[in-house]
Amino acid sequence: xxxxxxxxxxxxxxxxxxxxxxxxxxxxxxxxxxxxxxxxxxxxxxxxxxxxxxxxxxxxxxxxxxxxxxxxxxxxxxxxxxxxxxxxxxxxxxxxxxxxxxxxxxxxxxxxxxxxxxxxxxxxxxxxxxxxxxxxxxxxxxxxxxxxxxxxxxxxxxxxxxxxxxxxxxxxxxxxxxxxxxxxxxxxxxxxxxxxxxxxxxxxxxxxxxxxxxxxxxxxxxxxxxxxxxxxxxxxxxxxxxxxxxxxxxxxxxxxxxxxxxxxxxxxxxxxxxxxxxxxxxxxxxxxxxxxxxxxxxxxxxxxxxxxxxxxxxxxxxxxxxxxxxxxxxxxxxxxxxxxxxxxxxxxxxxxxxxxxxxxxxxxxxxxxxxxxxxxxxxxxxxxxxxxxxxxxxxxxxxxxxxxxxxxxxxxxxxxxxxxxxxxxxxxxxxxxxxxxxxxxxxxxxxxxxxxxxxxx
Amino acid sequence: xxxxxxxxxxxxxxxxxxxxxxxxxxxxxxxxxxxxxxxxxxxxxxxxxxxxxxxxxxxxxxxxxxxxxxxxxxxxxxxxxxxxxxxxxxxxxxxxxxxxxxxxxxxxxxxxxxxxx
Numbered sequence: 001x002x003x004x005x006x007x008x009x010x011x012x013x014x015x016x017x018x019x020x021x022x023x024x025x026x027x028x029x030x031x032x033x034x035x036x037x038x039x040x041x042x043x044x045x046x047x048x049x050x051x052x053x054x055x056x057x058x059x060x061x062x063x064x065x066x067x068x069x070x071x072x073x074x075x076x077x078x079x080x081x082x083x084x085x086x087x088x089x090x091x092x093x094x095x096x097x098x099x100x101x102x103x104x105x106x107x108x109x110x111x112x113x114x115x116x117x118x119x120x121x122x123x124x125x126x127x128x129x130x131x132x133x134x135x136x137x138x139x140x141x142x143x144x145x146x147x148x149x150x151x152x153x154x155x156x157x158x159x160x161x162x163x164x165x166x167x168x169x170x171x172x173x174x175x176x177x178x179x180x181x182x183x184x185x186x187x188x189x190x191x192x193x194x195x196x197x198x199x200x201x202x203x204x205x206x207x208x209x210x211x212x213x214x215x216x217x218x219x220x221x222x223x224x225x226x227x228x229x230x231x232x233x234x235x236x237x238x239x240x241x242x243x244x245x246x247x248x249x250x251x252x253x254x255x256x257x258x259x260x261x262x263x264x265x266x267x268x269x270x271x272x273x274x275x276x277x278x279x280x281x282x283x284x285x286x287x288x289x290x291x292x293x294x295x296x297x298x299x300x301x302x303x304x305x306x307x308x309x310x311x312x313x314x315x316x317x318x319x320x321x322x323x324x325x326x327x328x329x330x331x332x333x334x335x336x337x338x339x340x341x342x343x344x345x346x347x348x349x350x351x352x353x354x355x356x357x358x359x360x361x362x363x364x365x366x367x368x369x370x371x372x373x374x375x376x377x378x379x380x381x382x383x384x385x386x387x388x389x390x391x392x393x394x395x396x397x398x399x400x401x402x403x404x405x406x407x408x409x410x411x412x413x414x415x416x417x418x419x420x421x422x423x424x425x426x427x428x429x430x431x432x433x434x435x436x437x438x439x440x441x442x443x444x445x446x447x448x449x450x451x452x453x454x455x456x457x
Numbered sequence: 458x459x460x461x462x463x464x465x466x467x468x469x470x471x472x473x474x475x476x477x478x479x480x481x482x483x484x485x486x487x488x489x490x491x492x493x494x495x496x497x498x499x500x501x502x503x504x505x506x507x508x509x510x511x512x513x514x515x516x517x518x519x520x521x522x523x524x525x526x527x528x529x530x531x532x533x534x535x536x537x538x539x540x541x542x543x544x545x546x547x548x549x550x551x552x553x554x555x556x557x558x559x560x561x562x563x564x565x566x567x568x569x570x571x572x573x574x
Contacts, residue, residue: 043493044522044538044560151522151538153562350522354537381492381520447522448540 028168030064033057037142037158039073042083044151045260045356045446054090054142054160061166062131066090066115067123068160070146080258083156086145087221087303089116090160093139104176104207105183111141114175116307119255119266120246122219122332127276130216130311131170149258151356173216173309178207180229180291180304187305190416191225193298194434200227201295203304206234206286212316214278217309220244220271223302224264225340227292231306235285236320242273244306247336256341260348260356262443264299269333277324280316294340300410300418345411347439347450361439361452362386375399376451378406383440383451390432391456397429406442406449413438485512485545488568492519493561495568504569507548513570514545523558523566530554530570548572 035055042048070078070085091111094101101112114132115124126132148154181189182205191201220229222244231242246267249255255265281287291304346358366387374394377384379401390396398408400422408419408428414436419428421444432438435457442449486507489496495515496503507513515525517539525544526535531552536544538560548554551574557567 041562041564043562043565152559153565155562155564350538350540354524354539445521448520 028165030163030165031057031059033059033162033164035160035162036071037160039155039157040146042146042148042154042156044153045148045262047086047145047147047262047444049143049145051143052141054140054158056134056136056138056140057162057164058136059164059166060134060136061164062133062168062170062172063114063124063162063164064126064131064170065124065163066160067121068117068158070156071159073155073157078154078156080149080254082148082150082152083154084119084147084149084258085158086147086263087116087118088142088144088158089113091141091143092134093141095135095137096139098138104178106208108183112175113177113307116177116221116305117219118221118223118303120219120221120268120270120332122270122272124219125217125272125274125330126173126309127216127274129171129276130173130309131165132175132309133170133172134164147262149260149262171311171313173311174211174213176207176210176306176308176310178205178231178287178289178306178308180205180289186420188301188303190418191293191295191299191302192416193296194415195295197296199295201293202290203293204288204290206288209281209283209285209287209310211283211310211312212281213310213313214275214280214316215241215273215308216275216278216311218242218244218273219307220246221303221305221307222246222270222291223266223293223299224248224343225294225297225299226267226302226304227294227340229289229291229304229306231308232288232290233281233285233320234288238288239320241279241287241323242306244270244273245338246270246340247331247333247338248341249336251341253336260358260446261343261345262446264343264345268336269331271329271331273327273329275324275327277326278311278313278316279323279327280313280318280321281310282316282318297342298410298413298416300416345439347411347441347452348447349450350447356447359450362450366454369394373397377401378408378442378449381406381445381448383442383449386450387452389454389456392435393431393433394455395429395431396453397427400424400426400428405444407444408440408451409443411439411441413440484508484510485514488513488515490515490517490519490523490525490558492521493523493558493566495556495558495566502567502569504571506571506573509551509572509574510547510549511572512545512547514543516543517541521560523560526557526559528555528557528563528567530556531572535559 093111367385531550554570
């Protein structure tokens with residue numbers, strides 16, 4: 001952290017020196033702020049979704065770069081082997097009592113997301129001359145998903161570094177959060193896994209541009225098994241404006257070494273589009289945002305979100321001009337593979353020696369059911385019955401009886417099964433029409449809550 | 458000899474039992490390990506005091522996995538992670554033991570064990 005702070009200061013000094021040559025901007029400076037969230041306590045293998053207010057730089061100006069990482073209670077960086085920053089979003093809630101800041105979904109308040117990333121660890125980098133304008137008294141919040149890969153408890157903080165230009169005018173950008181699944185309540189969606197070999201699952205949504213301008217930067221948040229995402233321009237013969245392709249880690253990459261495997265590891269990089277000239281868009285025109293995933297296997301809770309930064313420009317041309325010469329895709333990493341690896345998640349249990357082990361099935365005899373409807377209880381942090389055999393076409397209903405939140409998540413099986421995180425009194429039903437073995441778990445309690453359902457042909 | 462030996466053994470066993478029965482109840486202290494507490498729910502960071510040479514038995518009664526680990530104390534010891542059963546330890550060194558469940562952390566599940574003379 002200290003080292004990075006020094007780099008930031010050096011850059012700031014260099015920029016100051018450069019600006020000193022320009023009398024009109026004599027008071028302008030670039031400054032890097034390193035800030036941190038409150039601490040979050042995670043129990044062993046706990047997944048949490050903190051939504052909290054976070055400190056701001058307390059300066060008016062323009063954000064030009066931003067990144068974030070996790071540290072422990074002593075300020076040391078935490079690796080994915082202990083706790084993973086699955087994703088994070090920073091939201092500008094505006095001034096207290098001031099005009100509301102909104103999401104990209106029409107009519108939906110809740111603040112303006114202005115930077116986010118996930119396992120791809122993509123920093124915000126705006127092209128030279130552009131910035132996201134913030135004011136001193138605005139309030140920020142942060143939403144994140146923290147996933148522990150350790151049986152040991154950890155206390156972590158999010159450290160985030162904000163690089164700002166203060167005291168100079170820049171070209172202002174509007175951040176847009178464009179999801180392939182549109183403005184649904186949840187940012188993720190499920191892939192059934194019923195497509196034939198080679199099948200590509202496509203989810204798309206048309207987004208209306210809120211103002212005239214130029215797209216000067218874009219990044220993408222994708223999950224494991226993604227083939228990519230595209231932003232197309234229907235008014236120009238549906239041409240592809242930006243294509244984001246995932247880069248997956250090599251088999252020895254830390255994302256595949258972390259145990260237990262609680263989810264299908266995501267890409268280690270997704271590329272970051274930048275252009276100082278920008279791609280012109282007009283107010284009211286629609287952009288088609290598409291997420292592309294493997295459709296042959298089930299993938300619960302995937303995301304395809306483009307973070308698009310549109311600079312305000314009423315003079316942006318209407319014509320469908322060729323892509324600008326300075327359009328580039330920047331990569332944070334190159335040590336990876338483009339093909340999405342096929343992953344089968346194991347289920348886990350606590351061994352007699354107190355260590356976490358991969359298991360074929362949870363303890364307990366298999367319950368053979370022949371009724372067309374079968375109920376499963378989630379109670380005392382267990383699936384009851386833990387081993388179940390049902391006939392093809394059986395409707396299985398999971399009843400959530402514990403006061404704490406649980407979910408039903410597919411680790412491996414022929415079709416998707418995925419409930420939300422819900423508490424006592426909730427139900428989740430699914431008709432299992434495809435024979436095979438369904439290995440299920442609660443990703444909030446992955447060691448104690450596992451279930452295997454055999455669906456008979 | 459054959460008749461005397463069982464009688465001697467019987468006397469010896471009786472003496473042992475006479476000492477051991479009241480002794481075992483007096484020198485074993487049970488401590489409940491639940492979700493996510495030691496001793497009793499709603500008692501955040503309890504202190505348990507026992508005399509030296511008392512056997513402390515932590516009984517795992519929760520639904521989640523827990524462990525018993527000495528973070529600071531005259532002797533360090535730790536159980537494995539467990540969801541049921543018990544872990545016991547004879548406390549032969551007096552002093553103050555700061556104990557936690559490493560799975561849930563000191564801020565969530567910890568206790569103090571004082572071992573006196």
